Amino acid sequence: MKLATLRNGERDGRLVVVSADGRTCIDASTAAPTLLHALEHWGTAKPVLQALSSAVNASGTAGVTPFDGSECMAPLPRTWQWLDGSAFLNHGHLMERAFKVPPVGDFDTIPLMYQGAADDFLGPHDDVALPSEADQIDCEGEFGVVLDETPMGVSPEQALHHVRLIVLINDWSLRAMGPREAKSGFGFVQAKPSTAFAPIAVTPDELGPAWRAGRVHLRLQTLRNGEWLGHPQGGAMHFHFGQLIAHAARTRKLSAGTVIGSGTVSNADAGAGSSCIAERRMVEALAEGAPRTPFLRFGDVVQMEALYDRGEPAPFGALRQKVVRQG
């Protein structure tokens, strides 16, 4: 099943079911007014959504309209919780060097995770309004999972049964704030402005074997102003999503609608490129003595898309966002 949220002037938008080819959609208000509502009532919403999915893929169904990712909000325009891991150790090692912070000793046995703002997610074509280029504007390509209500103390294996949807994320970051906030010990607030999402949230079955072992085995391709930045493989996650969820639920239950992020997709293979500028700059610094690639500037456009190994697009649709000056 492929779900998306269209703008309707309301803060949570209007839920639609998208066709298999991603070209059409059908209103899903008979299942739930919003995606968050559907997740909170998944048992009753799911069969209605499945029937709508069949209908939108059948010929001659009334109410089927063209689907355009640029008309979408984030699948969840806001939700109750957004927790972002850092499950790609290659990214973590590079960022430790970039931030000049000491290595975390148990880095490969206990997931790193910060709590981000879930109150104001950006749609896939929304401008990214930020106050200053001096804040070192950066993108971060990630995969994420959306949960139903998940109990405290859930095991990593059981946790995977709570994954309802998979999403593609650009976790916008401000690198100038990162090191100070990391050193404070309190985590990232100013360094993490609103997070953006590809238009379509998919049920795990939509990815077929690309969703296995709790990981998304797809390449995440990032372009900056049309130029390739990278296409690292999501399957290289050190911790799988079940482990990230179990970490998050160690001392709290997680409400339906909680989004858990993988952290920046990153491979040790330098040929795979990067999903963020900071990583590329660190690779340049290590190879050439100094970073060469500038952080993002107002007017820059960042595109992200997930691809199967053979290069075909995965069903999330694409992000295409311009960075603009706030205010």
Place this chain on the structure above:
Amino acid sequence: MKLATLRNGERDGRLVVVSADGRTCIDASTAAPTLLHALEHWGTAKPVLQALSSAVNASGTAGVTPFDGSECMAPLPRTWQWLDGSAFLNHGHLMERAFKVPPVGDFDTIPLMYQGAADDFLGPHDDVALPSEADQIDCEGEFGVVLDETPMGVSPEQALHHVRLIVLINDWSLRAMGPREAKSGFGFVQAKPSTAFAPIAVTPDELGPAWRAGRVHLRLQTLRNGEWLGHPQGGAMHFHFGQLIAHAARTRKLSAGTVIGSGTVSNADAGAGSSCIAERRMVEALAEGAPRTPFLRFGDVVQMEALYDRGEPAPFGALRQKVVRQG
């Protein structure tokens, strides 16, 4: 105005307006179904709530019922964002020593702030279910403010105009997780289970001169199993709430319903006691060479209440929670 949320079997409860003496209340569903909805539509909800406030305080009004804090959920049982500062420098200094982490250099010029879980707040009499005493269970008494929608880049002075409600908070903490999460740089996830709130959220005018200069000039009294732990003065905040809000809004807008916490209320005056066990333990360690007071145990009861200088209770009502074993 004094607002509270009664249990009704729904996740967001039912909004009521509480009388001046805190003994009765009146249903507020004509103003808004929930407090979060009221905050998101404050311009239209406020006059209706004010009329209900007049009505509940008048004699002979129909529909007025007894009010009992033990029947309450948190005023906002869940919301879109919870950001907690650490604005009492005395607490910060003691916790640096307790956690054995290096001092933050700009501690007194840039607020410390972490993002916490807003998806599952506890009511004032809810049990606090946690997995293990070995996690070093602790309380943290704080004041907080609830905002309407607040723009990115707001100034500290303008930020205070976005304060709609003031709340009393017990920010439950697990000290065994704190140092590791602080050292990771990613902030607190496992160290911060669900946060609890006193029953009544008040508009700033309810506090009279106790709300001034962006600070809550009330004592926050904490009892453990009926024994006094402290009653430090909330007016001693180094950063005022406007500064905390402006810090939070530096690179993001804040949705209506955002809660900003003061951090643990703490005074350098040792006679004021503490709002958390960890602080008392550090004071003991510094004075006597080793901490004496144990962290909380299953079965322990923590009470918190805000008091005017003359000892009368402030209008938030009290928290009274028992710590129990999860599962």
